[in-house]
Structure formats: structure tokens, C-alpha cells
Amino acid sequence: xxxxxxxxxxxxxxxxxxxxxxxxxxxxxxxxxxxxxxxxxxxxxxxxxxxxxxxxxxxxxxxxxxxxxxxxxxxxxxxxxxxxxxxxxxxxxxxxxxxxxxxxxxxxxxx
Amino acid sequence: xxxxxxxxxxxxxxxxxxxxxxxxxxxxxxxxxxxxxxxxxxxxxxxxxxxxxxxxxxxxxxxxxxxxxxxxxxxxxxxxxxxxxxxxxxxxxxxxxxxxxxxxxxxxxxxxx
Numbered sequence: 001x002x003x004x005x006x007x008x009x010x011x012x013x014x015x016x017x018x019x020x021x022x023x024x025x026x027x028x029x030x031x032x033x034x035x036x037x038x039x040x041x042x043x044x045x046x047x048x049x050x051x052x053x054x055x056x057x058x059x060x061x062x063x064x065x066x067x068x069x070x071x072x073x074x075x076x077x078x079x080x081x082x083x084x085x086x087x088x089x090x091x092x093x094x095x096x097x098x099x100x101x102x103x104x105x106x107x108x109x110x111x
Numbered sequence: 112x113x114x115x116x117x118x119x120x121x122x123x124x125x126x127x128x129x130x131x132x133x134x135x136x137x138x139x140x141x142x143x144x145x146x147x148x149x150x151x152x153x154x155x156x157x158x159x160x161x162x163x164x165x166x167x168x169x170x171x172x173x174x175x176x177x178x179x180x181x182x183x184x185x186x187x188x189x190x191x192x193x194x195x196x197x198x199x200x201x202x203x204x205x206x207x208x209x210x211x212x213x214x215x216x217x218x219x220x221x222x223x224x
Contacts, residue, residue: 004154031210042200042214043155050210090154096209098143098162102154 006091006103014111015081021106023074023091031055032074033100034066035090043090049074081110113138113205115215120198123221124191132186132218134175134201142203144168144177144184145212149198158186158199191222 005024013019023032031050035043048056049068063085065077074091086109092100118133136142143162147155159168164179173188184201201215 033212040217042217045211045213048210055210056208092154098160098204098209099157100155100212102156104152104154 004091004093004101004103006089006106008106009104010107010109012109012111013078013081015083017081018077018079020078021076021089021091021108023076023093023103024072025093025101026072027093027101028071029093029095029101030071031094031096032068033092033094034074034076035092035102037088037090037105039087047076078108081108083110086110113142113203113213115201115203115213117201117215117218119216119218121219121221123223126193126222126224127190128222130186130188130191130195130220132199132201132220134184134186134215136182136184136201136203138182138203138205140206141179142205143209144175145202145204146173146175146184146186147200147202147214149200149217151197155200191220193222193224196220196222 007022034046037043046060047066052068063080067075088105090105092102094100114137145160146158148158149155159170161168161177167176175186198217198219200217
């Protein structure tokens with residue numbers, strides 16, 4: 001199984017809502033990533049977990065809260081988002097940056 | 112800081128034409144270099160990589176050579192197909208932090224029959 005599965009595929013939320021994005025991989029990878037991609041822009045790194053510990057936080061606002069419950073799962077908790085946070089959120093996993101496996105993403109719209 | 116610069120698109124070609132997408136980088140030390148491809152509505156997929164100077168990465172007819180003297184990693188294909196239409200991202204992984212992947216802005220390729 002070489003898939004990274006992300007749910008939901010689409011999410012619409014209001015600025016006062018709390019929601020979560022989920023990501024799952026069963027490749028035994030030690031590292032998991034969250035990226036944010038705006039339309040026609042490159043992915044921007046948000047967070048990296050290595051061996052279930054947060055290793056990189058690219059100065060992301062606290063309204064985004066990552067969580068890694070175990071080696072196969074990665075969550076991104078969302079609270080009090082702004083319309084400019086609307087984007088495609090990509091999860092990836094790897095044994096290192098030698099090869100990242102990306103999910104197909106969650107398209108988030110904040111109203 | 113480390114960065115990647117790609118040629119702006121879109122690149123529009125006829126089927127069987129030769130493709131070049133330019134990529135240059137700025138980095139300290141010896142980064143690893145990558146090309147990723149993103150098809151509409153999908154996540155990114157690794158196309159090829161090179162981990163040291165003069166290495167050539169290749170896959171599915173695409174090639175790129177790690178040129179340290181010109182800090183470049185240009186993507187080439189001898190004969191493109193309609194199915195190659197996608198967005199191509201050049202990326203680097205710094206030698207100082209191998210968990211980090213820094214992407215260029217992406218180049219959209221459109222191939223017409």
C-alpha cells in the first residue's frame with residue numbers, strides 16, 4: 001500500500017467553526033508533513049512530524065494545530081480560520097525528504 | 112535562505128516536441144534536487160531526483176542533471192505526449208535539514224495533439 005489517504009476531500013467552514021483534517025499512511029514512514037497550497041502556487045511547508053514528534057513548525061498561526069496520535073495518523077485541527085486560509089491542504093509521508101508520498105489533499109473553503 | 116527558481120509558464124507544446132523546463136537553486140552545502148509533477152485534482156508525485164553533483168535523474172522519458180557549477184537542474188524530455196500535461200515543480204532538500212522540501216513556483220505544461 002503506497003497511498004496517503006486524506007479526509008475529507010472537500011470542507012467548507014465558517015470562521016467560528018472547529019474542524020479537523022485527517023491523514024493516514026500504512027507505509028511505515030517515520031515522517032509526516034502538512035503543506036498548504038494556494039491556487040497556482042507551490043506547496044508551502046507547515047509542519048513536519050518525525051517519529052510522532054513535531055520537528056518543524058514553519059511559524060504557522062496557532063489557529064492551525066497539528067496532532068500525530070500514532071505513526072500512521074496525522075491530524076490538523078482548525079479553529080477560527082480566516083477566508084485567506086482557504087487552500088488545498090496536502091499531507092505527505094516519507095522516510096526522509098528523499099521521496100515524499102502525497103495525498104490528494106483537502107480543498108478547504110472558509111466563509 | 113535556500114530557494115528554487117523556475118521558469119514561468121505556461122509552456123505550450125505540440126505532441127512529440129522537445130521539452131525543457133529551467134530550474135536553478137540557491138543553497139548552502141550540497142542539497143538534493145527533485146522534480147515533482149501534479150496532475151489536475153491530485154497531490155504531487157515524485158518524477159525524478161538527484162542527490163549529488165553530476166548525477167542524472169531519469170524517469171518516464173524525463174531527465175535532469177544536477178549541475179553544481181551552474182546551480183541548475185533543468186528538466187528535459189525528447190518527445191512530449193498529451194498525457195504529460197501537468198504542473199511540474201522543481202524542489203530541493205537542504206543538506207542541513209533532510210526533512211525539509213522547498214518547492215519552486217511550478218511550471219504548467221500544456222501539450223496539444
